[in-house]
Amino acid sequence: MDDAAPAPDIEQRVRDLDPWFHNLDLAGVRTAPDHFLGDYPNFKWQRFRHLVPERLDGLSVLDIGCNAGFYSLEMKRRGAERVVGIDSDPRYLAQARLAAEIAGLEIEFVQMSVYDVGALQERFDFVIFMGVLYHLRHPLLALDLLYETVVGGDMLFQSMLRGSAAVPEVAADYPFEETAIFEREGYPRMVFVEQNYSGDPTNWWIPNRAGMEAMLRSSGFCIVGATDDEVYLCRRGERGFMVEPPPPIETSRA
Numbered sequence: 001m002d003d004a005a006p007a008p009d010i011e012q013r014v015r016d017l018d019p020w021f022h023n024l025d026l027a028g029v030r031t032a033p034d035h036f037l038g039d040y041p042n043f044k045w046q047r048f049r050h051l052v053p054e055r056l057d058g059l060s061v062l063d064i065g066c067n068a069g070f071y072s073l074e075m076k077r078r079g080a081e082r083v084v085g086i087d088s089d090p091r092y093l094a095q096a097r098l099a100a101e102i103a104g105l106e107i108e109f110v111q112m113s114v115y116d117v118g119a120l121q122e123r124f125d126f127v128i129f130m131g132v133l134y135h136l137r138h139p140l141l142a143l144d145l146l147y148e149t150v151v152g153g154d155m156l157f158q159s160m161l162r163g164s165a166a167v168p169e170v171a172a173d174y175p176f177e178e179t180a181i182f183e184r185e186g187y188p189r190m191v192f193v194e195q196n197y198s199g200d201p202t203n204w205w206i207p208n209r210a211g212m213e214a215m216l217r218s219s220g221f222c223i224v225g226a227t228d229d230e231v232y233l234c235r236r237g238e239r240g241f242m243v244e245p246p247p248p249i250e251t252s253r254a
Contacts, residue, residue: 014031017091017094017098021035021040021067021068022040022067022070022099024069026098026103027102041071045070047227047231048227048231049074051156051233052074052075052078052126052156052233053078055078056079056080056126057079058081059080059125060080060081060083060124060126061076061080061082061124061126062085062086062117062120062126062127062150063084063085063127063128064114064127064128064132064146065086065129065130065132066086066092066093066096067092067095067096068092069085069096069097069099069109072096073099073100073107075128076106076107083108084109084120084124085107086114086117087111087112088113090111093109093110096109114129114142114145115141115145117145117146117150118145118148120150122150124151125152125154126153126155127146127151127154127155129146129155129156129157130156130158131159131160132159133157134159134160134206137204137205139190139204139205139215140215140218143218143219144219146219147221147236147239151221154234155233155234156233156234157216157232157233157234158232159206159212160203160206161209161212161230162206162208163208164208164209165186165209166209166210167209167213168184168187170187170188170210170214186208187210189208189210189211190205190207190208190215191207193205193206212232216232216234219239220237221237222234222235222236
C-alpha cells in the first residue's frame with residue numbers, strides 16, 4: 001500500500017458515512033479502524049475464498065445483503081462481468097457506492113429486500129447470500145425465493161450456527177409415536193429468538209449445522225463444498241423429497 005497520506009476529501013467522505021460494519025481500505029483510509037472484529041470481513045474471507053473460482057470472467061454475480069460491498073468488490077476484482085449488490089439499508093448502499101467509486105469498479109447497488117429479488121427478473125451465475133438468513137423472520141421462504149428466481153448456478157452461503165455440530169443420518173420418515181428422535185443430538189433444528197441475541201433484535205432464527213444443511217437441500221440446493229466455520233458452496237439442483245440420507249460433506253479448513 002502506498003505510504004502517502006490519503007486525500008483529505010476521501011477521509012471526509014468516509015467519515016460522513018460512519019459507522020461502517022465492513023472495515024475496508026479505501027485509498028489508504030480504513031472505514032472501521034476500531035472494528036471489534038479487526039480486519040473484518042477480510043480475515044473471514046481468507047478462510048473460504050478457495051470456494052470461489054479465481055476467475056469469474058463473463059459471469060454475473062448477485063450479492064444479497066451486500067452491506068458496504070466487500071464481497072461485491074472482490075467478485076469484480078475476480079473478473080465478473082456484472083455485479084449487482086442489494087441491501088435494504090440505504091446507508092450501507094451509500095457506503096458500497098463510495099467504496100466502488102474509490103476502487104474504480106463498476107458495480108450496481110440496489111435497495112431491495114431479499115423477499116423482492118424476483119423483481120430483478122434475472123438469474124445470476126453466482127449468488128452470494130452470507131450473513132443474512134438468521135436476520136430473517138421467514139428464512140425458508142427466502143431460500144425458496146432465491147431458488148425460484150435468481151440462482152442460476154452456484155451460491156456462496158453462510159449463516160450463524162449454534163448448537164450441535166453433529167450431522168447424523170435421519171430417516172426419510174418416522175411413525176407418529178416416535179418422539180425421542182427430536183431430542184437426538186444433531187437432529188435438524190432451528191431456534192427462535194423472541195427478543196434479542198447478542199444485543200441484536202434482528203437475530204430471529206438460528207439453526208444447528210444439520211438443520212441448516214437440511215434447509216438448503218429442502219430448497220433445492222446441493223452442497224458441493226463447505227468449511228468448518230459456517231460457509232457453504234451450493235449448486236442449484238432438483239427439488240424433491242429425499243428418500244436416502246445424503247453422504248457426509250467434506251469440510252476444509254483454509
